[in-house]
Amino acid sequence: MVYSQRSPGSRRLLLLLLLLTALESGSGHVHYSIPEEVKHGTFVGRIAQDLGLELVELVPRLFRVSSKGYRDLLEVNLQNGILFVNSRIDREELCGRNAECSIHLEVIVDRPLQVFHVEVEVKDINDNPPRFLRREQRLFILESRIVDSRFPLEGASDMDVGANAELKYKLNPNEYFDLDVKTNEEETNILELVLKKALDREETQEHLLLLTAVDGGKPELTGTVQLLISVLDANDNAPKFDKSVYNIRLLENAPNGTLVIKLNASDADDGINKEIVYLFSNLVLDNVRSKFIIDSNSGEITVKGELDYEDCNLYEINIDAVDRSSFPLTGHCKVIVKLLDENDNTPEMVITSISLPVQEDASLGTVIALISLSDRDSGPNGQVTCFLTPHVPFKLVSTFKNYYSLVLDSALDRESVANYELLVTARDGGSPSLSATASVSVEVADVNDNAPTFAQAEYTVFVKENNPPGCHIFTVSARDADAQENALVSYSLVERRVGERALSSYVSVHAESGKVYALQPLDHEELELLQFQVSARDAGVPPLGSNVTLQVFVLDENDNAPALLPLPGAGGAGGAVSELVWRSVGAGHVVAKVRAVDADSGYNAWLSYELQPAAGGARSPFRVALYTGEISTTRSLDEADSPRQRLLVLVRDHGEPALTATATVLLSLVESGQAPKASSRVLAGAAGAETALVDVNVYLIIAICAVSSLLVLTLLLYVALRCSAPPSEGACGPGKPTLVCSSAVGSWSYSQQRRQRVCSGEGPPKTDLMAFSPGHPPCPLVGDTSQHQDLNDDHCAKCRKRNSREFAL
Structure with missing residues (x-):
């Protein structure tokens, strides 16, 4: 259940104060409270409204929430600005037995940058029952013990706090024992079993009781332990201590051998029945035995292990004083050792950079980094202050308890100073005080003023058809004269249509490396030339970019049978x-x-x-x-x-x-x-077919002659126009040098000379010229397929000699 303790009037006043504070220092503070163990999606508060932010500006201003150590417990819906519970919150897991438990959130927005602080208090619910350390407690009592004799019992513990951890005890009804519960000054319960009727071992040797602990929650939870009491024969008087409870104050980090207390018990008996041995009770836990030791003869308790206030600040030690009689009697007391804090922990500092590097035109008050301070000590020993080295254009602004912001205090000039090394010092309030330092390097950055550039405006690539899907066909590379993010170049295709399909179904480009991949096998018979553009864009704000043109020629392979x-x-x-x-x-x-x-x-x-x-x-x-x-x-x-x-x-x-x-x-x-007559019919049919075939051939010859004449006239007209007009560059400029190849049965040439592109079409016209000359050895290719390919002088001379004997097919 979420609740707020502010009235409508005080809420409006608090909102006004928050807005004024945000205008002055760029920070605010909002407090919510929720019970632990609520379901996912439980409403916590309208955080955007309470911080004075409009819903429409949450996404543009990069609204984000961070929390130290509680990353996924709470979340904000950016559509309605509501803070809700994202995952299970267990107060005992977060804060243990501490009376106060809060989750601190830092809310950060940009343009302009503001930092707000939100505290979500986690209220305890009664979700932990009382627990006893042992399932069974065993006591040995002499039948000679008088009525009203008392025997200490181990109490239960409850992980909850407040009323949920206030325990009450009850003993199942019986005629021999009662339960007495007292509270000492440390607010811990002391349980004692009181004998109300004399025991008779001959009548009953063992008593089995049930001790129940009930907490103060609603609904209340319980825990039980069995008490197994064995009745013994022995002594009349048990040893007695001066006090039933001894309270000791001891500094943490006390060295080994430090005397905690010297206990003294007395016994009214004489002789061996008066000699007393001091022992740790079987109720003493292992962690206590690892820290303290008791001298069985003198009763001195001394320090054995390392004591650390931050690990545990209270130890309860149950002591038994046992006489040396054949049927020993035991006296009991409790020593409560409370540790006092010393300033033995240096402050801890966590610096989170927000705006690094800093633009030289950044406005005053820009938040550079967030500084979080902590100290494991308590009281003044844990109170930390922070300050900055002088004579720098920055300052520290306290935004919340143990939280600071490093902000710009004066104008920056990158040409004068390009980098600042700042020293941040945190000092606690102990005596003597302890301190910690951290360095912050603040780099002054330039603005994005250079676009990526390619070495060439256009590349020609040759790819054999039937390539495997995903094969690498070329790599584009652009350089950016800027630095860091402004020089980080990414590549992408300039999308267009290739016939009925999108360009991205044929090729792709890797955004980081610039490698161009063919996504599917290319078919020379379907697509001879694929022309497209690749865009290079840097990561600056705003980004700058440029394009390069790739002409991919698909080379034929013998993949079709006659x-x-x-x-x-x-x-x-x-x-x-x-x-x-x-x-x-x-x-x-x-x-x-x-x-x-x-x-x-x-x-x-x-x-x-x-x-x-x-x-x-x-x-x-x-x-x-x-x-x-x-x-x-x-x-x-x-x-x-x-x-x-x-x-x-x-x-x-x-x-x-x-x-x-x-x-x-x-x-x-x-x-x-x-x-035969049937054969005559066949012959007649064959003769008719031959006549029809001759007619078709005549028509084909006429059509070929007409097309050839038209092509010759077009070429003559084009040559005349090219000779009369000055040379120009553009999308329909001159082509590339001739590429000549050969095989065992002749040579063929593919010419791009005098090639005129059709600017309004989807691709260039096919301009293949095939010539064959049988019986000649192959002419080798020279050059890289990714560049314009040329032939060396020797090679061309040999090929020209052969071409004089070629015949066209």
Whole structure:
């Protein structure tokens, strides 16, 4: 349950005071309170409203909350400015048994920078039951003990505080024992078991009682322990101490061997029954035994281990005085040792930088860093003050208890001083006082006035098609003359459409390294040139940037096998072509033709035809033209030739490795004038198809001539315009030098000279010129594919000599 103790009038007055304080020093203080163990999302307070901040400015002003050691317990909803509980809050885990428990929050906003302090008090709830250290307490009592004899018991502890930790005890009803509870000056309970009826060991040897502790919470919680009492025979008088409780004050860090107290007990018996031995009670915990030791004969308690007020400031020691009789009697007392704090802890300082480095045009009052002070000591020993080395343009402003802000006090001049080394000193109020120092380096920074620049305005990149997805194809690099964040360059694509798809589906650029990756395999048959821009932008405020153009040419690979074109008459199994051939034809007569195409370009699309040898090694009277695919006779046909000829034609491209396809041609040899009627129909159909094919070829030749004429006229007009106009640079400028390559069957050249880009289109027109010259060795390439590639003089001279013998395909 969240509650506020401010009335509406006092709330408005407090809000006004907070606003005035924020205007003067840039800080404020708001107090909330919540119970522990509330659910996630529990409302704490309208923190933005209480600090005088508008909801619409929380995000632009970078509203943020930090807390030392309590990072995820509380959170702020930036939409409505409400502070809510983010995770489980356990008061005992946060503050232990301390009476006060608060979570301190630092609220920071920018533009202008302000720091507010918020305290959220965590109220205790009764969530911890009383607990006894042991499940069972065992006592040995002589049957001769008189009525009203008292026996100390170990009490319970409760992790809660206040009323929730106020314990009451009750003993189950019985006829022999009562419970007596007293409170000493240290507000701790002293439990004693009081004998109210004489014991008779012969009647009852053991008594089993139940001791219950009840706390003061609502609802109340309980804890129990069993008391097992054994009745013994022995002495009449037990040893007695002067006091039942001894209170001792002892300085922390007391050296080993320091006397705490000398106990003295007396026994009214005589002889051996009067001799007393002093022992730690079995109620004494191990941590007490590790700090103190008792002399069994003298009763002196001395320091054994290191005493630290900050670890534990109160020790309760139960002492037993036992006589030496055969049936010993025991006297009991308690020694309470309270430690006094000494100034043995130096102040601790945590410096959190806010605005480093500082711009030289920063306004006065700019917060540079936050300083948090702490001291483990208590009282004046734990009160810390902070001061700064003199003669610097900075000062310390106290914003809250043990919190300071380092702020700008006078104007900065980077040209005079570029860096300040500040010394911050924290000193406590002890006597003698202890201090701690910390250095703060304040760098004066410049503004962002340089944009990233590329070495070139445009790069040409060559990439083979069918690249693996994600392969690296190029690296762009830009330099920025600024320093630190202003020189931190990041790269990104300038998005555009490539046909029907976005550019980002083809390539990506790594934001930090500038490496350009192809996201998918590129297909030369689909995309020959991919032109795009990469943007380089620095991290300054405001950021500056520039662009570079990349032209990625996709080089062809032999990834498409030749494809056979359907011909009239193909209808047999496997797409075989059937033809009738007169036996009277002479040598060189064309009887059929195989046609194929290849989707690749250059050498990869240059096809050759081969006739596979006939089965049995018989020599065929037919041959196939190497580059046209025409099947013709090698001699006159005679009676010895089989009437049915099956020819297997292998179509091969010139890629590396070469890809192939096969075509089957079935030839039927017939005598003149003796063909059957069905064969006549086939011949007529074949003749008609041949006539139709001749007509198509005529049309194709006419269309090719027209297109070639138009291309020649366009080139002549372009050359005339280029010669008459002065040279100009721009998006449609001249291309790059010629790239000449070769293979085992000839050479091909790809020319960009005199290339004119279509500025309004999505990409440049295809300007491939392919030339083949069989039988020449390869011409090697010179240069880097990422730059313009040139040929050396020797290489070009050899290639020019070969080109004189080339023929165009």
